Amino acid sequence: MTAETTGGDLSRLRHLNALTAIRVLRADEAGFTLTELARRTGLSRASTEDVVRDLTERGWVAEAEKTAGGVGRPARRYRFRADAGHLLGVDIGRHRVLALLTDLDGKVLHSHRVEAAPGLGRIERLAATDDAVRGVLRAGALSGDRLWASGVATTGLVDGTGKVMLSEALHEWTGVDLAAHLGRLVTGPVLVENDSKLAALAESWQGVARHSRDVVFILSGVATGAGLIIDGKLHRGFGNAAGEIGALPAVGWTRAPEHLRDWPGEGDIFAAARDGDRRAVAAIKRYVKDLAVGVSALVLTLDPELVVVGGGFAGSADLLIGPLRAELDRWCIRTPEIRVSTLADRGVALGAVKLAADHVGTVLASGSGLTSIDQFARA
Amino acid sequence: MTAETTGGDLSRLRHLNALTAIRVLRADEAGFTLTELARRTGLSRASTEDVVRDLTERGWVAEAEKTAGGVGRPARRYRFRADAGHLLGVDIGRHRVLALLTDLDGKVLHSHRVEAAPGLGRIERLAATDDAVRGVLRAGALSGDRLWASGVATTGLVDGTGKVMLSEALHEWTGVDLAAHLGRLVTGPVLVENDSKLAALAESWQGVARHSRDVVFILSGVATGAGLIIDGKLHRGFGNAAGEIGALPAVGWTRAPEHLRDWPGEGDIFAAARDGDRRAVAAIKRYVKDLAVGVSALVLTLDPELVVVGGGFAGSADLLIGPLRAELDRWCIRTPEIRVSTLADRGVALGAVKLAADHVGTVLASGSGLTSIDQFARA
DNA sequence: TTCATTATGATGGAGACCATCATTAAAGGC
DNA sequence: GCCTTTAATGATGGTCTCCATCATAATGAA
Numbered sequence: 091m092t093a094e095t096t097g098g099d100l101s102r103l104r105h106l107n108a109l110t111a112i113r114v115l116r117a118d119e120a121g122f123t124l125t126e127l128a129r130r131t132g133l134s135r136a137s138t139e140d141v142v143r144d145l146t147e148r149g150w151v152a153e154a155e156k157t158a159g160g161v162g163r164p165a166r167r168y169r170f171r172a173d174a175g176h177l178l179g180v181d182i183g184r185h186r187v188l189a190l191l192t193d194l195d196g197k198v199l200h201s202h203r204v205e206a207a208p209g210l211g212r213i214e215r216l217a218a219t220d221d222a223v224r225g226v227l228r229a230g231a232l233s234g235d236r237l238w239a240s241g242v243a244t245t246g247l248v249d250g251t252g253k254v255m256l257s258e259a260l261h262e263w264t265g266v267d268l269a270a271h272l273g274r275l276v277t278g279p280v281l282v283e284n285d286s287k288l289a290a291l292a293e294s295w296q297g298v299a300r301h302s303r304d305v306v307f308i309l310s311g312v313a314t315g316a317g318l319i320i321d322g323k324l325h326r327g328f329g330n331a332a333g334e335i336g337a338l339p340a341v342g343w344t345r346a347p348e349h350l351r352d353w354p355g356e357g358d359i360f361a362a363a364r365d366g367d368r369r370a371v372a373a374i375k376r377y378v379k380d381l382a383v384g385v386s387a388l389v390l391t392l393d394p395e396l397v398v399v400g401g402g403f404a405g406s407a408d409l410l411i412g413p414l415r416a417e418l419d420r421w422c423i424r425t426p427e428i429r430v431s432t433l434a435d436r437g438v439a440l441g442a443v444k445l446a447a448d449h450v451g452t453v454l455a456s457g458s459g460l461t462s463i464d465q466f467a468r469a
Numbered sequence: 470m471t472a473e474t475t476g477g478d479l480s481r482l483r484h485l486n487a488l489t490a491i492r493v494l495r496a497d498e499a500g501f502t503l504t505e506l507a508r509r510t511g512l513s514r515a516s517t518e519d520v521v522r523d524l525t526e527r528g529w530v531a532e533a534e535k536t537a538g539g540v541g542r543p544a545r546r547y548r549f550r551a552d553a554g555h556l557l558g559v560d561i562g563r564h565r566v567l568a569l570l571t572d573l574d575g576k577v578l579h580s581h582r583v584e585a586a587p588g589l590g591r592i593e594r595l596a597a598t599d600d601a602v603r604g605v606l607r608a609g610a611l612s613g614d615r616l617w618a619s620g621v622a623t624t625g626l627v628d629g630t631g632k633v634m635l636s637e638a639l640h641e642w643t644g645v646d647l648a649a650h651l652g653r654l655v656t657g658p659v660l661v662e663n664d665s666k667l668a669a670l671a672e673s674w675q676g677v678a679r680h681s682r683d684v685v686f687i688l689s690g691v692a693t694g695a696g697l698i699i700d701g702k703l704h705r706g707f708g709n710a711a712g713e714i715g716a717l718p719a720v721g722w723t724r725a726p727e728h729l730r731d732w733p734g735e736g737d738i739f740a741a742a743r744d745g746d747r748r749a750v751a752a753i754k755r756y757v758k759d760l761a762v763g764v765s766a767l768v769l770t771l772d773p774e775l776v777v778v779g780g781g782f783a784g785s786a787d788l789l790i791g792p793l794r795a796e797l798d799r800w801c802i803r804t805p806e807i808r809v810s811t812l813a814d815r816g817v818a819l820g821a822v823k824l825a826a827d828h829v830g831t832v833l834a835s836g837s838g839l840t841s842i843d844q845f846a847r848a
Numbered sequence: 849t850t851c852a853t854t855a856t857g858a859t860g861g862a863g864a865c866c867a868t869c870a871t872t873a874a875a876g877g878c
Numbered sequence: 879g880c881c882t883t884t885a886a887t888g889a890t891g892g893t894c895t896c897c898a899t900c901a902t903a904a905t906g907a908a
Binding site: 166 | 855
C-alpha cells in the first residue's frame, strides 16, 4: 500500500490527465495530433480534445505546424510551450562562473562565462556570479523578473535555505547565503545545491545516465566529489551530506588529485602519459587507486546500475576508465558499467537548471499548478 | 514533472479514492465513522459513504462495533478487514527457522520455531523450513492455499526469481531455489530476500525507524550485514547487492565478530564486560572499532537520519551503542541518531511478512486490485 | 469529379462527486 | 415518560468529466 497519490474530486482527475498530456507533449518538440496524444495518454479522443483545449486556453499548449503529405484530412498538431518561460542555472566554480539560460525543457538558449581566479574572496566571487547572471540575461534580452526559477551550484555543503554551510575549497565561502544573494537579481525561487550532486542530476536528466535508475556519479577534478541518483531521484541525505565518502581518511580523495598535480614531470600529465611517459602513467595509476577506494565504497553500498565519471579530468577519461574498472573489479562484488560524462564543463550548470525545472514541475503537479500560465509570468 | 500516477477515467478516480479510504481505515483497528473517514480522506460524506458501501460489498471493509457513550445518534463504524487474509513470513537463520503467520496488517497471529544446527546441509535445512511453515499453519488451522502471499528471508545474495545466488554463511546453500521450494507448501506468490535487507524493512515498518525516511540498518551478530531504507523504501540495488560494504577488505566486517567469539575469557563476553572484565571490554571495543568503519562508510554515503542496530548482539546494545557513537563521531561529518532494534529475533521474519504485505499492496494499487476480495481467497 | 481516408466537432449518456435537507436515533433534562 | 439537543443517515438534484457514436469537413488519389 504505497499509494501517495490521494484521489479527490473530478477536478483532480482532470488535473492528473492534464499532467499526463503535458508529459507526453514534452517528449517531442514537433508536437502531436489529437489522435496520437489520445493513444499515448490512454484517454479517448474526445476527452483528449477537451484537455488540450483547456491547456491551450491557459497558455500551456499551442498549436504547432501541420505536417503536410499524409493521406486524409491533415490533423492539427499541438505542442508544449516550452518557450513560455525561462530557467536559469548557475555554476559557481573555482576558476569561473557559468550561467545558462534555458527554456522550460532545459534547452540551452544562451550561456555566459566569467573567469574567476581560484583565490578570489567572497565579495569578488559573488560579483563574478552577478556578472555571469547579468550577462546571460542580457544575451537573452530578459530581465531577472521573467525567470520562473533559478538553480545555483556551489562546492561545499548547502543547507535547506540556500546557505553554504561548509566549504573548504573556496576562500571565505562558508556561510554565504546564495539564495538571498541571487534573489536580488532574479525574482522567483532560487534553489542552491552542491555541485557534485547537481552534476549527477544532469547526467540522469540529459547525460549518459538518462536511462538508469541508480547511478553513482564521480566528479573527478582538482577536487573530488560524488553525487547519487537513487530510484531516479537525486539523493540528498537527511543533512544534505550524502555522497561525502571522501571525508573518510581511509578514502584518499583529498590526497588523490595531488598525485596528478605534483607529478615530477613537466606540462600536461595526461598528454605525457599518452606519449608513454612512465612517471605520468604511474602518477595516474596512483590517482585512480586512491579514487577507486571511495568509488568502491559507494558502489558496494548502493549497487548502482552505472558509474558515471565527470569533472575536469573526464576529458582524459580514456586514461582513467580502464584502470578504474580494474580497481573496482578487485573490490566490488559486481562492477557496474562505467561511462564518461559527455556534458563537458556544462554538467554542473545543467544540473542547476534541472533543479529549477523540478521546482516548476512540483508546482505544476501540486493542486492549482496548471490553472493559468500567468501565475509564473510576473509583471 | 515527476508524476507517475497517470490519470484515466472515472473508475480510476474511484479506485484512488477507495485506496485512500483503505489506507485511512488501516490506521486504526477500531475503525472509523463515516464522518471521521470523510474528514481524513478529504472526500464529502456522501462520496465516502458510496466508497465504503462499495468496499463492504466487495469484502474489504466490515462494520465494527458502535461506540457507546457519545451524545447524539451513534454512528456506524467501519474497519478494514485485516482478518480476511493471511500472510506468511519465514526467516531461515543459521541456528533456527522462524515462521510467522499474520493477518493482512502484519499482526502476528502465530509463530513457530524449529531449531537447526549451524552445520546443517541443504536438504536438512529445507526440511526444517518445511517444519516451521507446516507448524505455523497448523497453529493457525490454515492450509497453505489460504495464504495471500509469503516472504522468505535468507542469508546471502538473492536473485529476482527467488534463488540464492551466493551464500557464504550456510553450507550448501548457494543455488537453492527457495521460491520454488516454498511454492510446494503454499499457493500464492513467494518472495525471497536477503535477511539484513528484510530486517531493515521491518524496522521501518513496525520498528524504531517507523518515522524515518532514510535509515541504515546494521545486523550485528555472528555475521554482520546491512540493509538500507532510502526515501522510505527498501533499497535493493541493481543486482540486489546493496549494503554489501562488508565485502571491502578495509572494512573488517568478516573479522569483527571474531573479536567477540575468540575472546580469551570464559562465558558470555557481554556479561563479563558488565562485571568489569577488562579483556571483555577491550574485545568489545575492538569489535565496535571494526564495525564502525563500515557503518561510517554507509553513513557518509547516504547521510541517513537514523542508524538502527539489530541482530543477535543488539540485546547487549547498552555496551555497543556508546562506543559506536564515539567511533562514528570520529569519521562522520554528521553522526546520525543511533537506536537499538526492539524487534528482537523476530525482526527478519517480520520483514519477510512486510515483503508479502507489500506485494498484496501492489496488487491492490494496480488497476483491478480492489474488484473483489475473492480473487485472493483461492479454492 | 468522385472516392477513400482521416480528422473534427456535436450529441447523448453514464459514472462519480458534491451540497443540501428531511429523517432517524440516541442521550439527557424536565 | 416526554421533549430537546445532538449527530448520523439517506435521498434528491446538480455539476463535472469521461466515453461512444455519428455526421461533417478536408485532403490525396483514382
